[in-house]
Amino acid sequence: MRIILFTGKGGTGKTTIAAATAYKAAREGYKTLVISTDPAHSLSDAVNQPLGAEPTLITENLYGQELDVYYSMKKYWGNMRSLMLQVFRWQKVDNILAEELSALPGMEEASAFLWIEKYYEEKEYDIIIIDSAPTGETLTLLTLPQVTKWWVTKAFPFQRTAIKTLGSVIRNVTGAPVDHGFEELENMFDKLEKVQKIFSKPEICSIRLVTNPERMVIQEAKRAYTYLQLYGYNVDAVVVNRILPEMDVDKTPFAKYITTQKKYLKEITDTFQPLPIFKVPHQGEEVFGLDLLKEIGEKAYDEKDPTEVFFQESPFKVEETKYYYFVKIRLPLLDDKEFKVNKIGDELIIQLANQRKNMFLPKFTNFYEMEDYKYDNPWLIVSFSKNSKKS
Numbered sequence: 001m002r003i004i005l006f007t008g009k010g011g012t013g014k015t016t017i018a019a020a021t022a023y024k025a026a027r028e029g030y031k032t033l034v035i036s037t038d039p040a041h042s043l044s045d046a047v048n049q050p051l052g053a054e055p056t057l058i059t060e061n062l063y064g065q066e067l068d069v070y071y072s073m074k075k076y077w078g079n080m081r082s083l084m085l086q087v088f089r090w091q092k093v094d095n096i097l098a099e100e101l102s103a104l105p106g107m108e109e110a111s112a113f114l115w116i117e118k119y120y121e122e123k124e125y126d127i128i129i130i131d132s133a134p135t136g137e138t139l140t141l142l143t144l145p146q147v148t149k150w151w152v153t154k155a156f157p158f159q160r161t162a163i164k165t166l167g168s169v170i171r172n173v174t175g176a177p178v179d180h181g182f183e184e185l186e187n188m189f190d191k192l193e194k195v196q197k198i199f200s201k202p203e204i205c206s207i208r209l210v211t212n213p214e215r216m217v218i219q220e221a222k223r224a225y226t227y228l229q230l231y232g233y234n235v236d237a238v239v240v241n242r243i244l245p246e247m248d249v250d251k252t253p254f255a256k257y258i259t260t261q262k263k264y265l266k267e268i269t270d271t272f273q274p275l276p277i278f279k280v281p282h283q284g285e286e287v288f289g290l291d292l293l294k295e296i297g298e299k300a301y302d303e304k305d306p307t308e309v310f311f312q313e314s315p316f317k318v319e320e321t322k323y324y325y326f327v328k329i330r331l332p333l334l335d336d337k338e339f340k341v342n343k344i345g346d347e348l349i350i351q352l353a354n355q356r357k358n359m360f361l362p363k364f365t366n367f368y369e370m371e372d373y374k375y376d377n378p379w380l381i382v383s384f385s386k387n388s389k390k391s
Contacts, residue, residue: 001119001120001123001125001126001127001128001204002126002127002128002204002205002206002307003116003120003127003128003129003130003198003199003204003205003206004021004127004128004129004130004205004206004207004208004306004307005129005130005132005199005205005206005207005208006018006021006129006130006131006132006207006208006210006239007132007133007134007207007208007209007210007224008134008209008210008211008217008220008221008224009134009211009216009217009220009221010134012210012211012212012217012241012242013210013212013241013242013280013287014038014131014132014210015036015038015042015043015045015046015131016046016241016287016293016296017208017210017239017241017280017296017300018034018036018043018129018130018131019034019043019046019047019064019131019293020293020294020296020297020300021129021297021300021301021306022034022062022064022127022129023047023059023062023290023293023294023297024294024297024298024300024301024306025126025127025129025306025307026059026060026061026062027061027294027297028305028306028307029061030061030126030127030307031061031063031124031125031126031127032061032062032063032125032126032127032128032129033055033063033064033065033119033125033127033128033129034062034063034064034065034128034129034130034131035064035065035066035067035112035115035116035128035129035130035131036051036064036065036066036067036131037067037112037130037131037132037133038131038132038133038134039133041066043064043066043131044064044066045288046287046288046293047064047289047290047293048288048289048290049064051064051065051066052065052066052068053065053066053067053068053071053072058290059290063125065115067111067112067115069111072111072114072115073111112130112132113191113192113195113196114188114191114192114195116128116130116195116198117191117192117194117195117198120195120198126307127307199233200232200233202234202236202309202312203309203312205233205234206234206235206236206237206309206310207228207233207234207235207236208235208236208237208238208239209221209224209225209235209237209238209239209272210238210239210241211238211239211240211241211268212240212241212242213240213242213243213260213261213264213265213268214261214264215264218264218267218268218271221238221272222271222358222359222360223360225272225316225360226316226359226360226361226362227362229314229315229316229317232314234309234311234312234314235275235311236275236276236309236310236311236312237275237276237277237278237310237311238268238272238275238276238277238278239278239279239280239300240265240268240277240278240279240280241280242280242281242282243261243265243279243280243281243282244257244258244261244281244282245281245282246258265279270357271357271358271359274311274313274315275310275311275315276310276311278300278301279299279300280296280299280300281299283295283296313330314330315329315330316328316329316330318362322386323385323386323387324371324383324384324385324386325364325365325368325383325384325386326381326382326383326384327348327361327362327365327381327382327384328379328380328381328382329348329359329379329380329382330378330379330380331350331357331375331378331379331380338352339351339352339375341370341373341380341382343361343365343370343382345366346360346361346362346363346365346366347359347360347361348360348361348382350380365384368384368385368386369384369385370382370383370384371383371384371385
């Protein structure tokens with residue numbers, strides 16, 4: 001089974017690219033499921049068909065699903081939800097508000113992981129394509145298992161024992177399914193951890209960044225790329241969406257935009273190499289329906305199989321020793337060339353002749369001064385001394 005997750009800044013066209021990729025995969029014979037984890041669901045608009053909280057057949061080999069956290073909780077975590085409702089009601093919380101609060105923060109992301117775990121175990125689909133929420137929420141989804149597992153195993157070890165011992169007694173007296181609810185919670189965390197391990201296997205899961213040739217969008221894509229690498233997830237491609245065609249710039253109101261986008265397209269190529277860059281031209285209209293999705297999929301991937309792993313090599317590493325953190329960035333093009341490296345905030349600036357490459361560093365490096373850098377082909381190694389903490 002293959003899993004491909006699309007992420008990027010809100011408004012870049014992630015849903016369209018995910019749906020187009022899924023449709024191309026389905027037409028090539030793969031049984032494909034495209035899932036929207038974005039609370040602002042627009043997948044049904046993209047395929048121009050109503051979708052529900054369970055997989056819905058769109059066309060041959062292609063299924064779609066828009067996740068609903070309340071539906072998921074009702075179906076899979078009824079005891080946990082009942083437990084939370086009981087607690088809120090004991091605290092005199094209004095019934096309607098209690099219903100809203102019963103969906104824990106992060107549950108939307110967690111429900112996505114749990115559905116994926118189910119499909120992975122059942123092996124019903126050849127490929128699952130995820131239309132994720134904007135970048136920040138995606139990073140929350142991908143780091144959620146680490147946080148939640150710590151919460152269960154470290155934060156409340158004594159409460160776990162007490163709940164397992166006294167839970168059935170409390171349930172018999174009060175009606176609150178304390179023991180069953182906690183069992184569901186533990187089971188959920190175990191599954192989240194399992195899915196995170198699946199996501200960390202590049203032969204199974206790929207993440208593709210969707211961006212536009214615009215400054216703010218590119219900046220967010222750079223940050224996302226750094227953090228996805230830091231957490232060990234394989235980014236195998238960048239998709240540049242909504243590229244305006246070449247035209248006589250003097251005869252269009254988009255003259256300045258077209259001129260600027262050329263510069264940004266070069267920046268995208270320079271920044272994300274050696275990742276494959278797939279380019280999708282602007283359609284000149286809103287994208288609804290399978291005909292336009294087919295056209296986008298063909299233009300994006302040409303003759304390539306969209307389920308292929310296009311890149312499988314970590315270009316970013318962080319290593320720790322007793323006295324240093326070393327940030328290693330794969331940059332084969334620096335070989336035998338003069339260059340300088342500076343750091344401003346969480347941004348690393350590499351000056352190569354008259355060209356400049358900007359990369360975002362993990363935010364923890366803001367606590368340390370950059371002490372030195374060296375090039376050991378193909379790695380640029382930047383060192384941060386633990387003894388030079390910023391005040």
